[in-house]
Amino acid sequence: MTPEIQTRIDTLRAEFCEFFSVPPDELEQQMRAGVWALRQEWDEWRERRPNGDPVGFYMLSRHTKWSWLQWAIAEYEYGWLEEAAAGCREFGAESVLDFGAGMGEAGLYLAETLGIPVTFADTTGWCWNFLLWRMARRPALRLAAVEARRLTHCSTCRKGREQFDVVLCLEVLEHIPDSPALLKRLQSRCRKAMMVSGENGRPPDDADPLHVWADSPAKTLEEIGWKLTRKKPGKPAWFARNPEKDSEPAVVVSGDRVREPRGKLLISPGGPQSAPGGTPEVI
Numbered sequence: 534m535t536p537e538i539q540t541r542i543d544t545l546r547a548e549f550c551e552f553f554s555v556p557p558d559e560l561e562q563q564m565r566a567g568v569w570a571l572r573q574e575w576d577e578w579r580e581r582r583p584n585g586d587p588v589g590f591y592m593l594s595r596h597t598k599w600s601w602l603q604w605a606i607a608e609y610e611y612g613w614l615e616e617a618a619a620g621c622r623e624f625g626a627e628s629v630l631d632f633g634a635g636m637g638e639a640g641l642y643l644a645e646t647l648g649i650p651v652t653f654a655d656t657t658g659w660c661w662n663f664l665l666w667r668m669a670r671r672p673a674l675r676l677a678a679v680e681a682r683r684l685t686h687c688s689t690c691r692k693g694r695e696q697f698d699v700v701l702c703l704e705v706l707e708h709i710p711d712s713p714a715l716l717k718r719l720q721s722r723c724r725k726a727m728m729v730s731g732e733n734g735r736p737p738d739d740a741d742p743l744h745v746w747a748d749s750p751a752k753t754l755e756e757i758g759w760k761l762t763r764k765k766p767g768k769p770a771w772f773a774r775n776p777e778k779d780s781e782p783a784v785v786v787s788g789d790r791v792r793e794p795r796g797k798l799l800i801s802p803g804g805p806q807s808a809p810g811g812t813p814e815v816i
Contacts, residue, residue, distance in 0.1 A: 534610070539607050541642070542606055545605055546602075546606075549598075553598065553663070564608065567596050567599025567600070570599075574594055575594075578590050588656055588682075591656050591658060591708075592656045593658065597659070598636075601636050603650075604635065608638060611767060613730075613769060614639055615762040620728055621647055624698065626698040626725065626730050627649055627696050628655060629649060630719075632654045632684075633705030634655045634703065636642075636664055636667070639703060640652075641676075644675065649675070652676075652679060652697065653677070653678045653679070654684050655680075656788070657680055665678060685718045696723070696724050697722055698723075698724050698726075699723070699725060700720075701727075702716075702727060702728070703728065703730045706746060707746050708746070710746055712750065716754060716757075717753075717757055720759065727773075729769055732753060732764075758775050759773065
Protein backbone atom coordinates (compact mmCIF):
# COMPACT_ATOMS: atom_id res chain seq x y z
CA MET A 534 0.00 0.00 0.00
CA THR A 535 1.41 3.36 -1.02
CA PRO A 536 1.80 6.23 1.47
CA GLU A 537 -0.81 8.19 -0.52
CA ILE A 538 -3.41 5.43 -0.15
CA GLN A 539 -2.64 5.02 3.56
CA THR A 540 -3.10 8.78 4.02
CA ARG A 541 -6.48 8.62 2.32
CA ILE A 542 -7.59 5.74 4.56
CA ASP A 543 -6.42 7.67 7.63
CA THR A 544 -8.39 10.72 6.46
CA LEU A 545 -11.52 8.63 5.97
CA ARG A 546 -11.19 7.16 9.46
CA ALA A 547 -10.59 10.58 11.04
CA GLU A 548 -13.61 12.13 9.30
CA PHE A 549 -15.80 9.20 10.30
CA CYS A 550 -14.77 9.54 13.94
CA GLU A 551 -15.37 13.29 13.88
CA PHE A 552 -18.79 13.10 12.25
CA PHE A 553 -20.14 10.16 14.25
CA SER A 554 -18.43 11.15 17.53
CA VAL A 555 -16.43 7.91 17.78
CA PRO A 556 -13.21 7.92 19.85
CA PRO A 557 -10.43 7.05 17.39
CA ASP A 558 -8.97 4.39 19.69
CA GLU A 559 -12.35 2.62 19.76
CA LEU A 560 -13.01 2.68 16.01
CA GLU A 561 -11.85 -0.86 15.15
CA GLN A 562 -13.74 -2.43 18.04
CA GLN A 563 -16.92 -0.49 17.30
CA MET A 564 -16.68 -1.30 13.59
CA ARG A 565 -16.48 -5.05 14.23
CA ALA A 566 -19.41 -4.88 16.66
CA GLY A 567 -21.39 -2.66 14.29
CA VAL A 568 -21.00 -5.00 11.31
CA TRP A 569 -22.25 -7.88 13.42
CA ALA A 570 -25.17 -5.79 14.71
CA LEU A 571 -26.09 -4.89 11.13
CA ARG A 572 -26.53 -8.55 10.24
CA GLN A 573 -28.70 -9.14 13.29
CA GLU A 574 -30.74 -6.07 12.45
CA TRP A 575 -31.25 -7.35 8.91
CA ASP A 576 -32.47 -10.75 10.16
CA GLU A 577 -35.01 -9.03 12.40
CA TRP A 578 -36.08 -6.78 9.53
CA ARG A 579 -36.68 -9.78 7.26
CA GLU A 580 -38.85 -11.44 9.89
CA ARG A 581 -41.15 -8.41 9.82
CA ARG A 582 -40.89 -7.89 6.06
CA PRO A 583 -40.65 -11.22 4.18
CA ASN A 584 -40.21 -9.36 0.88
CA GLY A 585 -37.04 -7.77 2.20
CA ASP A 586 -37.20 -4.14 1.05
CA PRO A 587 -33.40 -3.67 1.30
CA VAL A 588 -33.65 -0.04 0.18
CA GLY A 589 -35.97 0.78 3.08
CA PHE A 590 -33.68 -1.10 5.43
CA TYR A 591 -30.59 0.86 4.41
CA MET A 592 -32.49 4.14 4.76
CA LEU A 593 -33.50 3.38 8.34
CA SER A 594 -30.69 1.25 9.76
CA ARG A 595 -28.20 2.96 12.06
CA HIS A 596 -25.64 0.20 11.66
CA THR A 597 -25.02 0.50 7.91
CA LYS A 598 -22.29 3.06 8.53
CA TRP A 599 -20.04 0.38 10.00
CA SER A 600 -20.37 -1.92 7.01
CA TRP A 601 -19.89 0.94 4.55
CA LEU A 602 -16.78 2.14 6.37
CA GLN A 603 -15.38 -1.38 6.27
CA TRP A 604 -15.98 -1.61 2.53
CA ALA A 605 -14.65 1.89 1.81
CA ILE A 606 -11.35 0.86 3.40
CA ALA A 607 -11.41 -2.48 1.55
CA GLU A 608 -11.80 -0.69 -1.80
CA TYR A 609 -8.38 0.86 -1.19
CA GLU A 610 -6.83 -2.36 0.07
CA TYR A 611 -8.08 -4.32 -2.97
CA GLY A 612 -6.94 -1.64 -5.42
CA TRP A 613 -10.46 -1.00 -6.70
CA LEU A 614 -10.21 2.79 -6.67
CA GLU A 615 -6.93 2.85 -8.54
CA GLU A 616 -8.59 0.58 -11.11
CA ALA A 617 -11.54 2.99 -11.29
CA ALA A 618 -9.15 5.83 -12.09
CA ALA A 619 -7.32 3.75 -14.70
CA GLY A 620 -10.61 2.84 -16.41
CA CYS A 621 -11.80 6.45 -16.42
CA ARG A 622 -8.57 7.47 -18.13
CA GLU A 623 -8.90 4.67 -20.68
CA PHE A 624 -12.47 5.61 -21.59
CA GLY A 625 -11.82 9.35 -21.55
CA ALA A 626 -14.36 10.08 -18.83
CA GLU A 627 -15.29 13.72 -18.33
CA SER A 628 -18.17 12.99 -15.94
CA VAL A 629 -18.87 10.16 -13.47
CA LEU A 630 -21.93 8.86 -11.64
CA ASP A 631 -21.06 7.00 -8.42
CA PHE A 632 -24.28 5.02 -7.94
CA GLY A 633 -24.76 3.44 -4.52
CA ALA A 634 -21.98 5.75 -3.38
CA GLY A 635 -22.06 4.85 0.30
CA MET A 636 -19.57 7.18 1.94
CA GLY A 637 -18.46 8.43 -1.44
CA GLU A 638 -14.87 7.22 -1.33
CA ALA A 639 -14.77 6.10 -4.97
CA GLY A 640 -16.20 9.33 -6.32
CA LEU A 641 -14.05 11.51 -4.08
CA TYR A 642 -10.94 9.62 -5.16
CA LEU A 643 -11.75 10.21 -8.83
CA ALA A 644 -12.64 13.87 -8.33
CA GLU A 645 -9.44 14.51 -6.39
CA THR A 646 -7.02 12.49 -8.53
CA LEU A 647 -8.48 13.14 -12.01
CA GLY A 648 -10.18 16.50 -11.46
CA ILE A 649 -13.45 15.41 -13.13
CA PRO A 650 -17.04 16.18 -12.04
CA VAL A 651 -18.67 13.45 -9.95
CA THR A 652 -22.33 12.97 -9.04
CA PHE A 653 -23.16 10.73 -6.08
CA ALA A 654 -26.41 8.77 -5.82
CA ASP A 655 -27.69 6.67 -2.93
CA THR A 656 -30.55 6.26 -0.49
CA THR A 657 -30.98 8.89 2.19
CA GLY A 658 -30.01 8.18 5.78
CA TRP A 659 -27.15 8.45 8.24
CA CYS A 660 -24.38 7.51 5.80
CA TRP A 661 -25.85 9.80 3.14
CA ASN A 662 -25.58 12.72 5.54
CA PHE A 663 -21.95 11.82 6.20
CA LEU A 664 -21.30 11.91 2.44
CA LEU A 665 -22.92 15.35 2.12
CA TRP A 666 -20.80 16.59 5.02
CA ARG A 667 -17.65 15.26 3.37
CA MET A 668 -18.59 16.97 0.11
CA ALA A 669 -19.02 20.28 1.90
CA ARG A 670 -15.48 20.01 3.25
CA ARG A 671 -14.18 19.92 -0.32
CA PRO A 672 -15.67 23.03 -1.95
CA ALA A 673 -12.97 23.17 -4.63
CA LEU A 674 -14.15 19.90 -6.19
CA ARG A 675 -16.95 19.67 -8.73
CA LEU A 676 -19.38 17.45 -6.82
CA ALA A 677 -23.13 16.94 -6.83
CA ALA A 678 -25.56 14.59 -5.07
CA VAL A 679 -28.91 13.16 -6.07
CA GLU A 680 -31.21 10.72 -4.31
CA ALA A 681 -30.99 7.40 -6.11
CA ARG A 682 -34.73 7.02 -6.64
CA ARG A 683 -34.94 10.40 -8.35
CA LEU A 684 -32.25 9.38 -10.78
CA THR A 685 -33.65 5.94 -11.61
CA HIS A 686 -37.41 6.60 -11.45
CA CYS A 687 -37.90 10.20 -12.54
CA SER A 688 -37.92 10.79 -16.30
CA THR A 689 -39.10 14.40 -16.15
CA CYS A 690 -36.67 16.01 -13.66
CA ARG A 691 -33.23 17.11 -14.90
CA LYS A 692 -31.32 14.46 -12.96
CA GLY A 693 -33.66 11.74 -14.24
CA ARG A 694 -32.51 12.52 -17.81
CA GLU A 695 -28.84 13.23 -17.20
CA GLN A 696 -26.11 11.29 -18.96
CA PHE A 697 -22.63 10.44 -17.62
CA ASP A 698 -19.53 9.19 -19.40
CA VAL A 699 -18.87 6.55 -16.72
CA VAL A 700 -21.17 4.92 -14.15
CA LEU A 701 -19.72 3.15 -11.10
CA CYS A 702 -21.86 0.49 -9.44
CA LEU A 703 -19.69 -1.06 -6.73
CA GLU A 704 -21.03 -3.42 -4.06
CA VAL A 705 -24.62 -2.48 -4.91
CA LEU A 706 -26.29 -5.02 -7.18
CA GLU A 707 -26.08 -7.94 -4.76
CA HIS A 708 -28.27 -5.97 -2.32
CA ILE A 709 -31.06 -5.32 -4.86
CA PRO A 710 -33.60 -8.11 -5.59
CA ASP A 711 -34.44 -6.75 -9.06
CA SER A 712 -30.94 -5.85 -10.13
CA PRO A 713 -31.57 -6.42 -13.87
CA ALA A 714 -34.14 -3.62 -13.83
CA LEU A 715 -31.69 -1.33 -12.05
CA LEU A 716 -28.92 -2.13 -14.53
CA LYS A 717 -31.21 -1.30 -17.44
CA ARG A 718 -31.99 2.09 -15.91
CA LEU A 719 -28.34 2.81 -15.21
CA GLN A 720 -27.15 1.89 -18.70
CA SER A 721 -29.57 4.42 -20.15
CA ARG A 722 -27.73 7.09 -18.15
CA CYS A 723 -24.29 6.04 -19.38
CA ARG A 724 -22.52 7.19 -22.55
CA LYS A 725 -19.26 5.21 -22.48
CA ALA A 726 -18.61 2.58 -19.79
CA MET A 727 -19.87 1.03 -16.56
CA MET A 728 -17.71 -0.39 -13.78
CA VAL A 729 -19.56 -3.20 -11.98
CA SER A 730 -18.46 -5.43 -9.11
CA GLY A 731 -19.68 -9.00 -8.70
CA GLU A 732 -20.04 -9.32 -12.46
CA ASN A 733 -20.58 -13.10 -12.23
CA GLY A 734 -23.26 -12.92 -9.56
CA ARG A 735 -23.24 -14.21 -5.99
CA PRO A 736 -20.59 -16.91 -5.43
CA PRO A 737 -21.74 -20.23 -3.91
CA ASP A 738 -19.77 -19.67 -0.70
CA ASP A 739 -21.17 -16.16 -0.07
CA ALA A 740 -22.65 -16.28 3.42
CA ASP A 741 -23.55 -12.60 3.69
CA PRO A 742 -27.30 -12.47 4.52
CA LEU A 743 -27.59 -8.96 3.06
CA HIS A 744 -26.76 -10.30 -0.41
CA VAL A 745 -30.15 -11.06 -1.92
CA TRP A 746 -29.44 -11.36 -5.66
CA ALA A 747 -27.58 -14.25 -7.25
CA ASP A 748 -27.78 -13.59 -10.99
CA SER A 749 -24.99 -12.31 -13.22
CA PRO A 750 -24.76 -8.57 -14.00
CA ALA A 751 -22.52 -9.50 -16.94
CA LYS A 752 -25.27 -11.63 -18.46
CA THR A 753 -27.83 -8.84 -18.08
CA LEU A 754 -25.53 -6.22 -19.60
CA GLU A 755 -24.61 -8.45 -22.53
CA GLU A 756 -28.29 -9.09 -23.24
CA ILE A 757 -29.03 -5.35 -23.48
CA GLY A 758 -26.11 -4.54 -25.74
CA TRP A 759 -22.96 -4.16 -23.63
CA LYS A 760 -19.70 -6.09 -23.66
CA LEU A 761 -16.88 -6.81 -21.23
CA THR A 762 -13.97 -4.57 -22.24
CA ARG A 763 -11.62 -4.41 -19.24
CA LYS A 764 -11.09 -6.88 -16.39
CA LYS A 765 -8.13 -7.08 -14.03
CA PRO A 766 -7.80 -10.02 -11.58
CA GLY A 767 -9.56 -9.28 -8.30
CA LYS A 768 -11.03 -6.00 -9.61
CA PRO A 769 -14.52 -5.01 -10.77
CA ALA A 770 -15.27 -5.39 -14.47
CA TRP A 771 -15.70 -2.68 -17.08
CA PHE A 772 -18.47 -2.89 -19.69
CA ALA A 773 -18.87 -0.69 -22.75
CA ARG A 774 -21.58 -0.39 -25.35
CA ASN A 775 -21.46 -3.05 -28.06
CA PRO A 776 -22.19 -1.31 -31.40
CA GLU A 777 -23.30 -4.61 -32.92
CA LYS A 778 -26.00 -5.24 -30.30
CA ASP A 779 -26.73 -1.85 -28.74
CA SER A 780 -30.49 -1.41 -28.81
CA GLU A 781 -30.61 1.78 -26.76
CA PRO A 782 -27.83 4.23 -27.64
CA ALA A 783 -27.07 6.95 -25.14
CA VAL A 784 -28.66 10.31 -25.74
CA VAL A 785 -26.57 13.31 -24.77
CA VAL A 786 -28.67 15.70 -22.74
CA SER A 787 -27.69 19.33 -23.03
CA GLY A 788 -27.44 21.66 -20.10
CA ASP A 789 -25.37 21.88 -16.95
CA ARG A 790 -24.18 18.52 -15.66
CA VAL A 791 -22.75 19.59 -12.33
CA ARG A 792 -24.29 21.51 -9.50
CA GLU A 793 -22.19 22.98 -6.76
CA PRO A 794 -23.08 21.53 -3.32
CA ARG A 795 -25.05 23.75 -1.02
CA GLY A 796 -28.09 23.57 1.25
CA LYS A 797 -28.55 21.54 4.41
CA LEU A 798 -28.49 18.02 5.76
CA LEU A 799 -31.62 15.92 5.57
CA ILE A 800 -31.46 14.63 9.14
CA SER A 801 -29.19 15.23 12.09
CA PRO A 802 -26.90 12.25 12.79
CA GLY A 803 -25.58 13.61 16.05
CA GLY A 804 -22.32 14.70 14.51
CA PRO A 805 -21.11 18.14 13.44
CA GLN A 806 -23.82 20.15 11.73
CA SER A 807 -21.78 22.28 9.40
CA ALA A 808 -18.50 22.43 7.58
CA PRO A 809 -16.41 25.00 5.73
CA GLY A 810 -18.06 25.93 2.43
CA GLY A 811 -21.60 25.02 3.53
CA THR A 812 -23.37 21.70 3.22
CA PRO A 813 -24.57 20.06 -0.02
CA GLU A 814 -28.14 19.91 -1.15
CA VAL A 815 -29.73 16.76 -2.49
CA ILE A 816 -30.87 17.55 -5.99
